[in-house]
Amino acid sequence: MHVPDGFFTTPVSIGAGVVAAAGVAVCLRGARRELDDRTAPLAGLVAAFIFAAQMLNFPVGAGTSGHLLGGALAAILAGPYTGVLCVTAVLLVQLLFADGGLTAIGVNVTLMALVTVVVAWGVLRGITRVLPRGRAGLLAASFAAAMISVPASALAFVGLFAIGGTTALDVGTVALAMGGIHLLIGVGEGLITALTVGAVLAARPDLVYGARGLTAPLRLRATPGAPGPTPSPAPGTATSTEGA
Amino acid sequence: MRRLHRPGDTPVHRLPPQCKLLAVLGFALAVVSTPREAFWAFAGHAVLLGLVAAAARVPPPFVVRRMAVETPFVLFAVLLPVVGRGPYTELWGVELSVEGLWAGWNILAKASLGVAASILLAATTEPRALLLGARRLRLPALLVQIATFMLRYADVVLGEMRRMRIARESRGFAARDVRHLPVVAKSAGALFIRSYERGERVHLAMLSRGYDGVMPALYDPPASARQWAVAAALPGAACAVALAAWIEVSGIGVPGMGVSGMGAG
Numbered sequence A: 001m002h003v004p005d006g007f008f009t010t011p012v013s014i015g016a017g018v019v020a021a022a023g024v025a026v027c028l029r030g031a032r033r034e035l036d037d038r039t040a041p042l043a044g045l046v047a048a049f050i051f052a053a054q055m056l057n058f059p060v061g062a063g064t065s066g067h068l069l070g071g072a073l074a075a076i077l078a079g080p081y082t083g084v085l086c087v088t089a090v091l092l093v094q095l096l097f098a099d100g101g102l103t104a105i106g107v108n109v110t111l112m113a114l115v116t117v118v119v120a121w122g123v124l125r126g127i128t129r130v131l132p133r134g135r136a137g138l139l140a141a142s143f144a145a146a147m148i149s150v151p152a153s154a155l156a157f158v159g160l161f162a163i164g165g166t167t168a169l170d171v172g173t174v175a176l177a178m179g180g181i182h183l184l185i186g187v188g189e190g191l192i193t194a195l196t197v198g199a200v201l202a203a204r205p206d207l208v209y210g211a212r213g214l215t216a217p218l219r220l221r222a223t224p225g226a227p228g229p230t231p232s233p234a235p236g237t238a239t240s241t242e243g244a
Numbered sequence B: 001m002r003r004l005h006r007p008g009d010t011p012v013h014r015l016p017p018q019c020k021l022l023a024v025l026g027f028a029l030a031v032v033s034t035p036r037e038a039f040w041a042f043a044g045h046a047v048l049l050g051l052v053a054a055a056a057r058v059p060p061p062f063v064v065r066r067m068a069v070e071t072p073f074v075l076f077a078v079l080l081p082v083v084g085r086g087p088y089t090e091l092w093g094v095e096l097s098v099e100g101l102w103a104g105w106n107i108l109a110k111a112s113l114g115v116a117a118s119i120l121l122a123a124t125t126e127p128r129a130l131l132l133g134a135r136r137l138r139l140p141a142l143l144v145q146i147a148t149f150m151l152r153y154a155d156v157v158l159g160e161m162r163r164m165r166i167a168r169e170s171r172g173f174a175a176r177d178v179r180h181l182p183v184v185a186k187s188a189g190a191l192f193i194r195s196y197e198r199g200e201r202v203h204l205a206m207l208s209r210g211y212d213g214v215m216p217a218l219y220d221p222p223a224s225a226r227q228w229a230v231a232a233a234l235p236g237a238a239c240a241v242a243l244a245a246w247i248e249v250s251g252i253g254v255p256g257m258g259v260s261g262m263g264a265g
Helices: A010-053 A071-078 A080-096 A105-130 A135-164 A171-203 B017-032 B039-055 B060-083 B098-124 B127-136 B141-170 B178-208 B225-231 B233-251
Strands: A057-061 A064-067 B088-091 B094-097
Touching: A010 A071, A010 A080, A010 A105, A010 A135, A010 B017, A010 B141, A010 B178, A071 A080, A071 A105, A071 A135, A071 A171, A080 A105, A080 B127, A080 B141, A105 A135, A135 A171, A171 B178, B017 B039, B017 B098, B017 B127, B017 B225, B017 B233, B039 B060, B039 B098, B039 B233, B060 B094, B060 B098, B088 B098, B094 B098, B098 B127, B127 B141, B141 B178, B225 B233
Parallel strands: none
Antiparallel strands: A057 A064, B088 B094
16 A cells, blocks of 8 residues: 555655655664664564565455554564664665655655654553553553554545645545544554564564563572572562563 | 566666666656646656657566556545545536546546556666665665665565465464464564574674675666766656646646646636
């Protein structure tokens, strides 16, 4: 579902292009700070993963199947800056395969890379701050983040539509229809995102960017009687890398 | 991945990628700014693309088959006259929104021309060369590098995904409903870990070969003035068509801008 040429007026396409360029510039700087010279290969491979995951069809019942959009998943696994760059790279390469219009690349990057990742990351951070630390909290937050990111992107599309789309449709109707459909799609996106984050968390919790700062710090605990460092005063602290 | 590139040795194939990228961008901009009332102008744009396709020896069925990517938006464009607001007109016994008809036609014509131009670009240029061209056009180097890595490893990751699917299916698994989602998600999680670890290995391999943040380009030819001139033919002609359409449309007294031109109807 990439916006083609001619869908929005030229001023809207150019405006969205400026927003996209500014957002990507910020993320390029942020990702370089996070990953230094590993940025290109790591973000490239994560982008290839998102590209592949988008082809992973899952049944949603009644004979239809859905597929992942991946913005929220990229943000939670690789961090918001890298996430935006990964989705942008996917969009660029899809553009080379004639998917999406060349003049609409700004609109597509704004809607699918910036809005989804920023909304998903905001929701994730907001919820993990409220919920208790640990696996269940992070998974619930991942579900909500991915679920909300899809209708948010759809509503941003409606917003652009209101500014510079065709005048033939009532904006309220479009917003209701797009928001409603995408809320349903979002539930599927949220489910598969949370389950995928859970699978990665079980095997390599250190790779989940969104789980950083949520785990209890590792502490040394000596067995009683054996020579070693003094046990920490707090009794019953877990030694695992995961809280709860 | 879909194979769009058709190797060849025509003048279109030989043009440097940066010239072709800018030419297609210029063409798309000209198409998007063409007033929708000028039907003949869109035919003119299509003829221009036809000439390019003929010069590149790309058969029309090749382009038409690959235009299926725009199907969702074609559906949207077809629906617009039905769900659009009034005033209404009657066509073949069906009440259709006038504004919806215009909007649907506008999206259909411009999106199809844009997609056809992109397909021609992809058919005559290797994806790798297109990314080199994008770098020549001053796209951020890091972004181009990420896209290059993605392109390079997409087939590897897709192959890994396919092997996982074969492994699942040879053990009797078939995803039928939502309850099978955890299995698919676990595969996705494993795929992410393998991709990320591959990225780490690729980075170490690059470091051991002297990577210093810049990827060496083995073949990155600069474009001559003559090549730029050849590439400018398509967007130049399209701009001329768009301009003529504008003059004609404003001549018959329809004011307005872009797609809102016939707003007052």
